[in-house]
Amino acid sequence: MELVLYHGEPNGASLTVLAALAESGLDIPCRPIDLLSGARHALPEIAEPIALDLGIEGEGPVLVIGGEAMTESVFLAKYLDELAGGCGLQPDDAYAHWEMLMWCRQITERLSPAAALLGNLAHSQAAIAAIPASDFAALAASVVSDDLRARWQALHEGRADPAQVADSEAKVDQAAQRCEDKLADGREFLMGAFSIADLVTYSWLAGMELVRPEAFAETPLTRAWLARVAVRPCILAALAMANTPEPLKTWAPGPEINRWG
Template identity: 85%
Template sequence: MGEAVLYHGEPNGASLTVLAALAETGLDISCRPIELLAGARHHLPGLAEPIALDLGIEGEGPVLVIGGEAMTESVFLAQYLDELAGGCGLQPDDAYAHWDMLMWCRQITERLSPAAALLGNLASAQAAIAAIPADRFAALTGAIVSDDLRGRWQALHSGVVDPAQVADSEAKVDAAAQRCEDKLADGRDWLMGPFSIADLVTYSWLAGMESIRPAAFACRPLTRAWLARVAARPCVVTALSLATVSEPLRSWAPGPEINRWG
């Protein structure tokens, strides 16, 4: 394996998933924080094919560069790190349980993460993005290969808000919290039985919603207790300790594209 560097934002959303997975594995990989709202993800050093950064759908997610090759998508990166470490327990050994975990993760990344990113950006990032001067903003977005991601930056810069999209995102956060509540109803501590990537990716997108969409958690005590258990997990504590801001779960950048198919 060549030199490995993980470029990441504040420990929230996709960056939190990968930072926590890395901490769980104990692998020696250099972590380099970048300023996502300054467009730093699109100017990473030593990459001959910048388009590789935008092949994923995660938006401003973390990038793992190994030997000059860029790798993206937090669930895939968490799997890669777990397997690179020889299997540290973040993925079930049983074939069906492994499939079940990946199906759960797909639900989270396709439904919850775009919704959480939209609500999080409207709550914390829109003002900062809107304040970027036009010429600097044009240069920033001009470096973004993905048309979809560039469009999300532009919508936040212009202040265009679709009330129907906001309402749909709130409903999806509510549904994710209820899905966790239902899964935990049998008394288990973790979503898929043993602690896994499913816990990391769900926590990473849902935890920041407690302050933005408190109604989603008001009548879901099992989900709140699970969030507290994940927050106390050593790998999550380690990941959150890498924050450069006082409240990393309130730190958002343009995220995944809203699922057009509901």
């Protein structure tokens, strides 16, 4: 069955999946798309689009398998690891595996919406606002999810809720501190051994060093961990697929801000 991975620049969710693919050693065709043009919503030959249309991750990568769209970076990283026969990205121990998944869930529910909002306001909002009205209307009409369309529209109109911005800054700060606490026992990586937890957390947190540097002012262990992950071969391979000089500054509308804190 033919597989194709559509992805944005190696940052956020796309970085997670590209790095997982590199770690797996699988030979899957990769096709870069311009997320800021809405290209994700016009992918060809998709017969089963429900995950594409209603995925909660926002403008994340899409793995197409026999016409079916598969989304959500944590699930895709798990799928690639298992498709490769297990390349070490998931713990074998049942409790450790549960712990990794719980960590990933907190990152995707708390950090990723916050990072996407701050990253878009810092680096992408001007480009989205500059899309001509008629072109933007066509882009918005192609987005099936009401929640995701609303985030596109807010960026196009230059709207930002100060309370959401402040909450997002706090959540980035909390994520950096949470990593600091996890690394305090001397471990090299978040779960001890390098895992999907490191991929997911790095993918959303690395770009925040540029946007929210104060979050890292008193987290030396987190900064050292970011530096260790940055030179992993799978991260370097993913970043080498960039089409822009600074992929960690490339953001697209991401997950919905968690309404429940």
